[in-house]
Amino acid sequence: MIIDAHQHFWDPAHACYPWMNGPELAPIRRPFGPADLAPLLEANGIDASIVVQCRSSVAETEEFLAVAHATPSVIGVVGWADLTDAKLGDTLDRLRALPGGAKLVGIRHQVHDEADPDWLLRADVQRGLAALFARDLAYDFLVRTRELPAAIATAKAFPQARFVLDHSAKPPIADGGSAEWADRIAAVAACGNVWCKVSGLATEAKWSDWDAERLFPFVRHVANCFGENRLIFGSDWPVCLLAGSYGEIKSALETCLAKLGASVREKAFGVNAKAAYRLAG
Template sequence: MTGPRTIDAHHHVWDLAVRPQPWIRGEALAPLARSFTAADLAPEAAAAAVAATVVVQTVCVPEETPELLALADGSDLIAGVVGWTDLTAPDVADAIAALRELPGGERLVGIRHQVQEEPDPDWLLRPDVQRGLLAVAEAGLAYDLVVKPHQLSTAALAAARLPGLTFVLDHLGKPPIADGALDPWAADLRRLAALPNTAAKLSGLVTEAAPGRWRPADLAPYTDTALEAFGPQRLLFGSDWPVCTLEAGYAEVTRLTGHLVDGLDAREKDAVFRHNAIRVYGLGRQRRTAEGRAGPTRP
């Protein structure tokens, strides 16, 4: 059950007048080939009783994260930013520190890289990447995993090597919902979930289902598997707006997630829809007010 305390832990924004989104290609993604702004999101979030959000990077370029931080700095809705920095760079720790000095830098809560696009199946295990992930951990940030099912086993190895870093799996690792298959995705998901420094987002599932003809029942085996593996204390609700609009509107996705976890009690639902995002991403840390004084973020 969602409500006015709901936090959306995963959405995007982009402005095609500022930069292209190279991943938007082909007829299936054509509806996304326009700008989607925070102003577009605000009424959708309000209608769905969402009080705060976490915006997540979409392209691996250094310019995007400062823009997202500035956007969050002027927003009453966006409470956190999962940005990007080059994990393989020798000065990755300095780069993270520099992001935190920018307007809105106190709202940087995580880092993400498009691992799903890396041809090297062991990219997360490379020494330079591991060094970068360690810098993320030392900065007190989370690391968002955007991977495909065949990369889940490597993600589990990476998380095991860095127990001090919280790994947050986006979109449940993009399970093969359209095919109706559970394994090997389920086995690899359980391997990742067995590590205490991991969490996962109930997000991006409608776009992994059969286009135009999916039903809630098609998603249930995958969310049930995630609930069994992670438990309600390590799952976060995310809309994946505007990508979700390919198959369902913002309010529909929010209601759908509530339906899929309807077997949880009120406290467990509150964890999925609010408290896990606060804990995993550290939302609510002290931030600057408009007058420059310290004040609490209120997601």
Template sequence: MSRAIDAHQHFWDPSRADYPWMAGDALAPIRRPFGPTDLAPLLAENGLGASILVQTRSSLDETREFLRIAHDTPFVAGVVGWVDLTDASVGSTIDRLRELPGGEKLVGARHQVHDEADPTWIDRGDVRRGLESIFAHDLTYDLLVRTRELPATIATVRAFPEARFVLDHAAKPPIATGFDQYWADRIAELATCGNVWCKVSGLATEAVWTDWDAERLQPYVAHVARCFGADRLIFGSDWPVCLLAGEYREIKQALERCLTQLDPEIGDKAFGPNAVAAYRLRL
């Protein structure tokens, strides 16, 4: 397990940048700086040897900073950054990012699609042109969507059958309000596209933060496992967002239990090999 991977974690500093999604009293516990020195002991204590650092705001400055951090932080195996998909020169932007220290660790891109007013944003023509540049540079695209955006997401994924997509947080099922069959059906439809991996991450914070456990998460993990299979599930902690619902160890152990109860092979592959394949990591 020394090179097991946490494929979804973040760093931020609200004293230095604006994070619109972090407003409100409920998020006050995580509205403080989190950096590599905070995560390093948690990875070591939980048998994880590497991580993927994922964007948190629509900012090229953040992407540049994350690449610098990756350059200076051996355990950061890859960065999923942000670029403006609607910018006609996004390909040149990616080229410049790759020239920076840490640029070789740029493995993917992401945008907070579920925060767009238009539920079909991901399927717009200008966004598709941006995705073409992402895939021309052999990057993976992380899909940060909820149930509302899944129909447009399915259409987009089908338009790029040779590309690599990763669905973040299993599209955030509404666990707190009960199992949603519409979500489940759209997940099954998306999974028929063989070029999509699914992150088993961010589930505890979709449940009631003070009333969840592995058993509560199990139906959702079991469903994505049935849909995506052993080769396309990826573990991610979603730290430090996950701290709203529990400590790092609690989150990791709950998801590990859910995965290994289904099949030990599923757990083994989700904690490393599948992330390597999805992001083409060089460990």
């Protein structure tokens, strides 16, 4: 099974997406749903996808579970729930009891938008993570270089849990990279319970001036750090449309991964996502 482990659905007319402000995001400030994604998956040889949260809303998670219930190709949902809520466990149990609830595979919060770089280490957040892991769900780290130390400490605090690092922690590709990002990627990869999504890279480059060759040093670094068993492909559609089409993004990442070996490419496009999220089938 070929899996796109990171895509989104949204409708700005239906809900507020604070991160979607700014004229540069106008091309994606419109509805995107399963009917838009289906032909892209078929055209690019993708069998299934995982839909990932876009806003801090339990209602959105409920909507995504309903979509997953009605859409066989959506095999997993990484939703949102309030990690600081003392009743988080009850919320998670309720979500899992909904139609499509069996497809809830993880939770994510937009940590890189928090003012505190150590937000993950707050006592109430750590309590919430414990409730999450007690239900055998994964946690997606949405962080940049600044928040990686807190992510590393969190991964170490829960050695039996499963974490997925989104977008390779958003390396500063447009600026030529940074030694700090590279060093912290190596440190988080040393935690054997963290997988890394090779996703969202083109939009960290200059949107109108990138190609597989320019992405490759960053893909190679995360591959060297995480190894072939913990790399996961994700398109980051429709955010990726700011930099290129679905096909262009998929092709560029496939080229990068294939340069590292056929096994690296094959595992990143399915096997590793199934392991990280404990996907059925």
